[in-house]
Amino acid sequence: MIIGIDLGTTNSLVAYFTEEGPKIIPNRLGKNLTPSVISIDEESQVYVGELAAERMLLYPDSAASVFKRDMGSRRQFKLLDQTFLAEELSSLVLRALKEDAETYLGETVEEAVISVPAYFDDARRRATKRAGELAGLKVERIISEPTAAAIAYGLYQSQEQARFLVFDLGGGTFDVSILELYDTILEVRAVAGDNFLGGEDFTAVLENLFFEKHYKLDRLSLDEKTLRHIHKQAELCKLGFGEKRVSKMSCKIGEEIYELEVDLPKYEEACGELLERIRRPVKRSLADAHIRLSDIDKVVLVGGATKSPVVRRFVSKLFKMIPDTNINPDEAVALGAAIQGAMKERKEAIKEVILTDVCPFTLGTEVVREWENNQYEGGVFCPIIDRNTVIPASRTERLYTVRDNQDKIRINVLQGESRFAANNLSLGELLIDIPAGKAGEESVDVTYTYDINSILEVEVKVISTEIGRASCRERV
Ligand SMILES: Nc1ncnc2c1ncn2[C@@H]1O[C@H](COP(=O)(O)OP(=O)(O)OP(=O)(O)O)[C@@H](O)[C@H]1O
Ligand SMILES: [Mg+2]
Incomplete structure (x- = not known):
């Protein structure tokens, strides 16, 4: 079963x-x-x-x-x-x-x-x-x-x-x-x-209203137990809107009772x-x-x-x-x-x-891009699998060396939607050895495979030597 x-x-x-x-x-x-x-x-x-x-x-x-x-x-x-x-x-x-x-x-x-x-x-x-x-x-x-x-x-x-x-x-x-x-x-x-x-944030709205009303309570100095109590009461207050247009919360802090009454329009506005x-x-x-x-x-x-x-x-x-x-x-x-x-x-x-x-997000790598007149721009995000591609999916991108005698290519495995690599999430890195040569002579094929469980595998192959290296991440 x-x-x-x-x-x-x-x-x-x-x-x-x-x-x-x-x-x-x-x-x-x-x-x-x-x-x-x-x-x-x-x-x-x-x-x-x-x-x-x-x-x-x-x-x-x-x-x-x-x-x-x-x-x-x-x-x-x-x-x-x-x-x-x-x-x-x-x-x-x-x-x-x-x-x-x-x-x-x-x-x-x-x-x-x-x-x-x-x-x-x-x-x-x-x-x-x-x-x-x-x-x-x-x-x-x-x-x-x-x-x-x-x-x-x-x-x-x-x-x-x-x-x-x-x-x-x-x-x-x-x-x-x-x-x-x-x-x-x-x-x-x-x-x-x-x-x-999520729902937790809608509870937090009520907690904030509570602390706004009772501004004399110093939130930062309250202990964990009291905070949990307030959270629980805010949660119950939130659930109260299911039946009523006005909901209440009441918290016992020390010897005192602190209350908050909120009507639906006010809550709705605070949730804006x-x-x-x-x-x-x-x-x-x-x-x-x-x-x-x-x-x-x-x-x-x-x-x-x-x-x-x-x-x-x-x-x-x-x-x-x-x-x-x-x-x-x-x-x-x-x-x-x-x-x-x-x-x-x-x-x-x-x-x-x-x-x-x-696939829920774009997956790619970081590259240096060449513009006209030998102008280079680093830290550019190169998408390999675009978001919302049907999975399983496997895509390959060929990348070239940009400097003479470059003997390594770094594959920074990135996830995100920004064209700047630094703004995307790095999932891992692979450093690949390549034979030194003139810029643009050596290249690697980078293959991203996104499987049915939405788990990514990266493979890099050096074209001139045909040496391949799978990602260090285990296959699932
Ligand atoms: N009647 C209700 N009115 C308002 N909010 C409610 C009501 N019933 C449940 N919730 C809220 O729904 C949230 C829990 O929803 P659910 O059980 O679907 O989440 P989850 O599956 O655990 O979370 P996630 O899917 O994000 O991992 C809680 O924040 C709870 O306060
Ligand atoms: Mg859920």
């Missing part, structure tokens, strides 16, 4: 495929959502999910949350006297989900499809894969979250042809994808997003800047897909933060249509990941859907 896992910033879910379609597996507490929170105690006992979230309020030094934002980085999370990387904390969440699935299904589970934001780069995807492996799971596939959500919707579409936009605003990340379904082919046309925009940031990736994905807003048949909402009335109103206005929420926005990604798992296993009950995905 291959399970599908949505490893979220705030909440994680696990699903499996049945004869009747995909289903969420409830956790040991009977809930569909498991908070992505880890806590440990003095005896090194690990707590995951709701229990950990409760402990975090009491013992903030022993717990960590929102670590998905640091996936693939070297940031160390300190829990009591132990330190963890984000991928290690994630592996503890994954292990708990695996165990819950095993208990529920009554069988061992060793394989999984895990979802990641479309906008996750190579390092973050690899870290996610490692987290799965640390949890004892063979990671069959890393799938982009909006693609997974689109599969969940696409599979049960009545129309034969539809263009839809998946709008995924989770706890920490925002992804937009444009997909086209014809018959049994589901094609991702474009993706765009913001790795640092965040809402503006939503527009950008939407525009870009449409432009990249060469699709007009009016050509979109359906807007699908995914992610807990799309339940907010402020976000819903904004989305309805932006797209001039009522978005589709037939599938619970919390669950679509996990359900889609489970379907993807079943497709891998070629389950009979499943309609065969052929899926094509795209």
